[in-house]
Amino acid sequence: MLARLKSRYVHYPMPDCNHCAIRDYSPCSGVPEALLNRLQRLRNKPTTLQPKTHLYRQGDVQGQFYLLYNGWVMLYKTLRTGKRHILRYALPGDFISLQSDLNSPMNHSAQSLTPSILCSFPRRSIIEIMENMPQFTTQLALLSARYYEYQTSISHRSAQESIAFLFLDFYERIKLYEQGSIENIFLPITQEDIADTLGLTPVHVNRTLRLLAKQGVLEFQHQQLKVSDLSALYELAGYEPYQNPSSLLSII
Amino acid sequence: MLARLKSRYVHYPMPDCNHCAIRDYSPCSGVPEALLNRLQRLRNKPTTLQPKTHLYRQGDVQGQFYLLYNGWVMLYKTLRTGKRHILRYALPGDFISLQSDLNSPMNHSAQSLTPSILCSFPRRSIIEIMENMPQFTTQLALLSARYYEYQTSISHRSAQESIAFLFLDFYERIKLYEQGSIENIFLPITQEDIADTLGLTPVHVNRTLRLLAKQGVLEFQHQQLKVSDLSALYELAGYEPYQNPSSLLSII
DNA sequence: CGGGGTCTTGAAGAGACTCAAAGAAAGTGG
DNA sequence: CCACTTTCTTTGAGTCTCTTCAAGACCCCG
Numbered sequence: 001m002l003a004r005l006k007s008r009y010v011h012y013p014m015p016d017c018n019h020c021a022i023r024d025y026s027p028c029s030g031v032p033e034a035l036l037n038r039l040q041r042l043r044n045k046p047t048t049l050q051p052k053t054h055l056y057r058q059g060d061v062q063g064q065f066y067l068l069y070n071g072w073v074m075l076y077k078t079l080r081t082g083k084r085h086i087l088r089y090a091l092p093g094d095f096i097s098l099q100s101d102l103n104s105p106m107n108h109s110a111q112s113l114t115p116s117i118l119c120s121f122p123r124r125s126i127i128e129i130m131e132n133m134p135q136f137t138t139q140l141a142l143l144s145a146r147y148y149e150y151q152t153s154i155s156h157r158s159a160q161e162s163i164a165f166l167f168l169d170f171y172e173r174i175k176l177y178e179q180g181s182i183e184n185i186f187l188p189i190t191q192e193d194i195a196d197t198l199g200l201t202p203v204h205v206n207r208t209l210r211l212l213a214k215q216g217v218l219e220f221q222h223q224q225l226k227v228s229d230l231s232a233l234y235e236l237a238g239y240e241p242y243q244n245p246s247s248l249l250s251i252i
Numbered sequence: 253m254l255a256r257l258k259s260r261y262v263h264y265p266m267p268d269c270n271h272c273a274i275r276d277y278s279p280c281s282g283v284p285e286a287l288l289n290r291l292q293r294l295r296n297k298p299t300t301l302q303p304k305t306h307l308y309r310q311g312d313v314q315g316q317f318y319l320l321y322n323g324w325v326m327l328y329k330t331l332r333t334g335k336r337h338i339l340r341y342a343l344p345g346d347f348i349s350l351q352s353d354l355n356s357p358m359n360h361s362a363q364s365l366t367p368s369i370l371c372s373f374p375r376r377s378i379i380e381i382m383e384n385m386p387q388f389t390t391q392l393a394l395l396s397a398r399y400y401e402y403q404t405s406i407s408h409r410s411a412q413e414s415i416a417f418l419f420l421d422f423y424e425r426i427k428l429y430e431q432g433s434i435e436n437i438f439l440p441i442t443q444e445d446i447a448d449t450l451g452l453t454p455v456h457v458n459r460t461l462r463l464l465a466k467q468g469v470l471e472f473q474h475q476q477l478k479v480s481d482l483s484a485l486y487e488l489a490g491y492e493p494y495q496n497p498s499s500l501l502s503i504i
Numbered sequence: 505c506g507g508g509g510t511c512t513t514g515a516a517g518a519g520a521c522t523c524a525a526a527g528a529a530a531g532t533g534g
Numbered sequence: 535c536c537a538c539t540t541t542c543t544t545t546g547a548g549t550c551t552c553t554t555c556a557a558g559a560c561c562c563c564g
Contacts, residue, residue: 079490085404085408098393098397099397099401100395100400100401107401127390130386130390130393131387131390132386133386134384134385134386134389137382137386138379138383141389141392141393141396143352144393144396144399144400145350145352145396147396147397147400148396151400151407152337155403156337156451158551159552190509190511191510192510199407200552200553201552201554202511203553203555204551204552204553206511206512206513207552221511238331411520442541442543443543452521453521453522454543455522455523455544455545456519456520456521458544459545474529
């Protein structure tokens with residue numbers, strides 16, 4: 001099973017990683033050593049996860065908090081109509097399973113897209129952690145604000161613009177982890193996933209992708225993204241350079 | 253000037269309020285007495301604001317943080333194309349001007365819709381406040397998560413559904429402040445505001461409102477909202493009762 | 505070689521947009 | 535208090551984007 005996966009998820013092997021340092025990952029950046037050690041002590045041992053595995057499901061009452069070390073995890077909601085609404089894609093460093101109402105059952109599900117490595121925290125200790133580690137909590141608050149800004153940025157847009165925005169976001173985030181060439185970027189998602197992320201139909205996503213390829217902006221085939229014209233992509237995505245060029249989140 | 257305003261903004265007079273207790277308002281609920289007193293000491297004296305006045309504008313470098321005591325404040329972005337994207341409507345208790353990048357210029361503008369009362373905090377002290385008042389920061393993190401969940405809930409929807417969702421949200425929030433009858437709810441917004449909130453054209457908002465009135469769901473005229481069929485409104489908005497009936501945010 | 509999932513393409517239809525113009529309500533000034 | 539101006543709302547006609555339904559192609563994997 002694992003051997004077979006490798007061909008496809010070549011970027012995401014299953015390393016034996018029991019000592020990943022929390023400080024390497026985003027929501028904890030800027031947190032002093034002493035606090036980190038306290039957080040390290042609270043967490044459980046990192047665990048690995050097969051692809052297409054659920055961390056938790058919408059409606060689950062208990063559960064844990066997770067810090068993603070390696071791999072891709074998709075967060076989504078299932079609507080009454082049966083439709084799937086993908087909320088976001090967690091990449092290494094992302095904090096998973098925070099929701100505004102901590103005591104309610106989970107309002108969304110989390111599923112791995114690739115083999116993944118995470119460490120977990122007991123759910124009941126989250127308030128305690130937050131109230132005792134204000135610098136961590138501050139990062140968490142700002143991170144939530146980022147998600148909010150991202151969500152507002154991607155709305156009110158045509159299919160072409162929102163697809164461009166999504167791919168540009170992937171491009172920028174992957175760039176943080178890949179030091180080598182980023183000619184071809186592996187994205188473990190299908191056209192249907194894109195559709196469920198942006199609220200479009202798979203058919204229309206397909207047509208729009210064909211159009212973007214024809215226009216020489218980007219190609220997305222066999223889970224490989226190739227950006228042909230980065231400035232055109234920025235243009236389509238509506239990048240606003242005057243604000244904060246280093247951050248995608250200043251995109252309107 | 254004020255006398256003239258009164259006829260229209262009868263719900264939002266300009267009281268002389270120098271001693272509003274912070275604890276009455278949402279982001280601080282659950283914060284212990286001692287912390288509240290510290291927060292009270294940090295804030296400036298509450299100020300009043302005329303309607304249609306900007307607290308700050310997109311691109312401003314300095315500024316302050318605000319806690320809204322009374323009135324409506326609209327947060328919006330101006331896109332390169334000149335279009336306006338309304339992010340949210342702040343009501344009493346809302347914390348205003350938080351953004352993910354604290355050191356960048358503001359990525360959005362804030363404008364009062366009614367006469368309003370706010371108290372402000374010096375911007376440079378926000379990190380200090382957050383890191384020294386973890387319980388306050390925790391509330392702030394959860395609040396940001398709420399905004400995020402709200403934003404995801406309102407997307408991927410038809411015009412009718414998203415308008416229903418928006419009005420239901422207003423309805424639920426106003427209900428918290430009005431103890432009496434909520435037959436007619438005053439909303440200081442125009443159809444164009446609704447359009448800019450949901451990413452629709454004013455023309456289509458108008459047609460959809462006519463349709464909703466014809467269907468006997470709700471009427472919105474002269475800034476007065478009258479909900480005729482609450483359960484139909486819940487149905488249209490896609491309320492998911494199995495999660496957390498008391499919170500709009502469990503709506504998908 | 506066969507089968508399920510994914511991608512591609514066509515044709516028809518619904519939802520939302522644009523342009524345009526008129527009517528109603530609110531704000532302004534004499 | 536009335537007449538004027540401005541903003542907001544309403545309606546129609548035509549167009550475009552996106553969806554729906556359907557069928558076939560491709561491709562990975564057994």
